[in-house]
Amino acid sequence: MTLTGVPLILLTASATAAAGAAVGWVWPRGGRLQPFTRVAGVLVVEALVVLTAGLVVNRHEQFYPSWQALQGDTGTATVADRRHAGLLDDRVRSDRLTWRPQGLAAWRLARPPTVTLPPDYRERPGVAFPVVLAFAGPGGPGAPPRRTPEAVTVTIAPTAGTTAAALSSLPDRLSHDLRVTTAGWDVVGRQPLAAAFVTGQPAGAAVLDQPVTALPPALTAPLRLPPAGTPS
């Protein structure tokens, strides 16, 4: 019998009526036990009235749709993810490295990207860091690699052949190789390519030329619940 079903409400309502009738019957009777039977009868009727009213309200508002809900059982586990180490984590010897990921040739850059790590990258192995993706000027020598404290800074030098579509694999490759966040990347560059890269990313993944102070914090893996559409 469900908590919000009509049968349970009918049952308690019937029990209330029956209890009321019983109290009416025993009221003038009972002999020496009369005070006790009356008090008990009144209390039982009152409790049943409250119970029935509560069930009606709960059916309408659906506060507790099931017995499980009433017991505080949500039937769902919160998942504590673990932050996966980057493929390059055990090879990083300095705060600056030349990054040669798989599929680099398809990006058609003037030279491999330069990655600058925050000073505490190696001391915080369970943490993912925010990302600054800097587009250096096309063709020329470009600006020197940037360094942003508390962020992994990736400086790339696109050529005329570099496309936003080709670069769309960059976030996945970087997440594979280093511990970085997947949201709130700061993309720096005046070229249309930088704007096109941002547009090509999922909503919230990258922002064009936001202040460095707006970068999210470096955090360990969050607690998560199943997303919509996941079988429970």
Add this chain to the structure above:
Amino acid sequence: MTTALTLAAVLATATLLALGWNRTRAISRSALVVTSLLSVVAAVAVQVNRLTEAYPTETQAASTTSDPDGSRMLTVMVTGPASGLTLPMYVYLPAAYRSGSARFPVIEALHGYPGTPLTWLRKLNVQSYLDHEITAGRMAPTVVLFPYQTPERLLDTECTNLRAGPRAETFLTVDVPAFARAHYRVRPDRAAWGLTGYSAGAFCAINLVLRHPRQYAAAASLSGYAEPGIDVGDGSQNTTNNSGWRLRHLPQPAVGLWLGWAGDDKQSAADSRRLAAECHRPVSLTTAVVAHGGHSSAVWRQMEAPAFDWLSAHLARPLS
């Protein structure tokens, strides 16, 4: 204590009714019956109040830590010149607030209706959850504000400016932020401000982030709704104070939304799914579903840590 007193009153009035019935006339009997009924109503009202914290017996926030280096939960009074409202507010200051000069991101956490922010503090143990998430490194140290969304406990504002009524939206989006900026080391910029809430407060969080995207970067909804379910007085409950309508008919702002619901919470689940279906770029959407639990504190307790973690990852970090 109140519970014991009301139950004792129920027992006493039932006894009076039983013992006094044969010794009194009709009018006195009627009075005994009415007294008995009133005692039951009072007992029920006390239990409902316990559930909702609508009229809390103790309004001071009891800090759950005795650690002099730990977090604090303060009780303050916010006088709002813009809204004309003066209401209490609870302020969570993380342990890191005690030292240094960093400015912290801010989350406004809104309560349901009927209710008060004390539900966050008591039933949802928010201070403990926040401390735990921050200590675990899943959440950056953050100042969390727990304002009232209504000056009259039984007047549901849904955080809107009611026509001919309280200006709750102005209080929450102008007065509360101004108070926080004036009194605490918080970041003033939009990237560092977020909203959350449960039940009606969840509707508030989504509605306010959609209405004020230049002030807030992200919002997390714990069992929220697409519509306010009240008459705002100007019909805006069907348009500009209706999150579903806003997402469907207005350009969507670049904000992050976290929508959480229980699968068996029919209204909230249907509304949240509808909101999720309406979201598109540039809104960044994350959903979270617990299998069952209805519209209850158990669900919100399970959701609050993941929601705070998500919010922190979508807000700017503390700034030294």
